Amino acid sequence: MGIRTGEQYIKGLRSRKPEVWLGGRKIDDVYAEDVFRQPIHEIAKLYDMQHDPEYQDRITHICEETGERVNNSFLVPRKFEDLKARSDLFEIWSKATFGTMGRTPDFLNVTITSMASNTWFLNQYDPQWGENMINYFQHVRDNDVFLTHAIINPQNDRSKASHEQEDAFTHLGVVEEKPDGLVVRGAKMLATLAPITDEVIIYSFPGFQPGDEKHAIAFALPIDTPGLKIMCREPAQDGKRSLFDHPLASRFEEMDALLVFEDVFVPWNRVFINQNVEAANLLYPKTGIGIQPAHQSGVRGLVKLSFAMEVACKLADSIGVDGYLNVKTQLGELIQSVEAIRALLRVSEYEYETTPQGELRPGSAPLETIRGMLPKLYPRAIEIIQTIGAGGLLMSPMGADFDNPELKPIVDKYYVGREGVSSEDRVQLFKLAWDLSGEAFGQRLLQYERYYSGDPLRRLGWFYDGFKRKYDFAMVKDALDGASDMHKKQLIKN
Numbered sequence: 001m002g003i004r005t006g007e008q009y010i011k012g013l014r015s016r017k018p019e020v021w022l023g024g025r026k027i028d029d030v031y032a033e034d035v036f037r038q039p040i041h042e043i044a045k046l047y048d049m050q051h052d053p054e055y056q057d058r059i060t061h062i063c064e065e066t067g068e069r070v071n072n073s074f075l076v077p078r079k080f081e082d083l084k085a086r087s088d089l090f091e092i093w094s095k096a097t098f099g100t101m102g103r104t105p106d107f108l109n110v111t112i113t114s115m116a117s118n119t120w121f122l123n124q125y126d127p128q129w130g131e132n133m134i135n136y137f138q139h140v141r142d143n144d145v146f147l148t149h150a151i152i153n154p155q156n157d158r159s160k161a162s163h164e165q166e167d168a169f170t171h172l173g174v175v176e177e178k179p180d181g182l183v184v185r186g187a188k189m190l191a192t193l194a195p196i197t198d199e200v201i202i203y204s205f206p207g208f209q210p211g212d213e214k215h216a217i218a219f220a221l222p223i224d225t226p227g228l229k230i231m232c233r234e235p236a237q238d239g240k241r242s243l244f245d246h247p248l249a250s251r252f253e254e255m256d257a258l259l260v261f262e263d264v265f266v267p268w269n270r271v272f273i274n275q276n277v278e279a280a281n282l283l284y285p286k287t288g289i290g291i292q293p294a295h296q297s298g299v300r301g302l303v304k305l306s307f308a309m310e311v312a313c314k315l316a317d318s319i320g321v322d323g324y325l326n327v328k329t330q331l332g333e334l335i336q337s338v339e340a341i342r343a344l345l346r347v348s349e350y351e352y353e354t355t356p357q358g359e360l361r362p363g364s365a366p367l368e369t370i371r372g373m374l375p376k377l378y379p380r381a382i383e384i385i386q387t388i389g390a391g392g393l394l395m396s397p398m399g400a401d402f403d404n405p406e407l408k409p410i411v412d413k414y415y416v417g418r419e420g421v422s423s424e425d426r427v428q429l430f431k432l433a434w435d436l437s438g439e440a441f442g443q444r445l446l447q448y449e450r451y452y453s454g455d456p457l458r459r460l461g462w463f464y465d466g467f468k469r470k471y472d473f474a475m476v477k478d479a480l481d482g483a484s485d486m487h488k489k490q491l492i493k494n
Contacts, residue, residue: 002068006044034239099304244399
């Protein structure tokens, strides 16, 4: 089939009956739910862009294997132009959502592409796992399947390993092996957009310990597999609020969910790792699923930070405060943070690494630096918006007030901006800024940026360890050797 349209995506969504729970209610039709409907349409727009002549050649390509047009996120990068083609896709789709949706379909498409192009790793343990992954990649690519994933154990007792938890199946694990597959029980999180996806892939961050064997698994299933419960968090919006009053929250909220597996059956052909601690712990470093998706995250992060920068600048301009030096310095700081991330991203693309299998991976150090900086730069951008908007962010009238003839003169008088900025333009801008910086929607975006790739402190620790292993500290050696040689010469001379 190749690339889907938005209509085909929605039709597929409505044909399934996943067990979705929201606020104590079981949802029979996610499309009929106000809270999901607009995000569904936003995802559908991305699929439609694949058929739009303006974007098609920049975000899709003809698959050499099938002759069908497929998304660029399924492209295995063999040359710089492939990395650029993927980067263009990431940027175009990110801009379509202003970077506010982190788990658009390209993110996990890249992940399974990376797994499928590195099946040499899975084959070491079981050639069937590698074959399963290749078949699954082809299934997702050729049917344009929208995936979610869940890779984190529930936050219960983090001081104990999976096998040490009070309940043996608090963390997702294998209950039984059958002739035709596995039976799994327990929970995984944090499945973003799960209610409106087609399938889920399960794997884990490294960290399994001896004894965790039954939890060291990786597999994929349709999202409506019997026994799989999707437990949604409280929505940040109800889907009924006006787009005037909530221009972002009403469109782009990504629902997050806990996935609970109640003796769910996984057929063998969907199993990629079965009860192997070593394989589960090495999956990230050996298959590139830490770096290749980080490329998507880096581009999306740049778009999101750029959007926050634009909002801050327009906010300041709308009320004429960007002439003040203190505001100028804040905006200058924000613009420089955007440029720093842009530079790191370009360096990662130009300073790519080539694996022994011939796959190009963006430079890991600059991408990891983006991962380290964005959790600080994005919250700072939000702080700047809050500071510039100040009390005005709390004082906006509602869109309905503009429609009331008695109230319209009042809002026109007291909410007008600097010369040339109407009251309606100013209020809309402040509402955009409030959605981004104050609403529950905006706070979820902020928390997402802090933790989308795991604990930033732990990542910094890993980054240092990796740096120390590879770096030779040659300048320190040269400085000490040079001083030592000079000292010896002085001794001889004296």
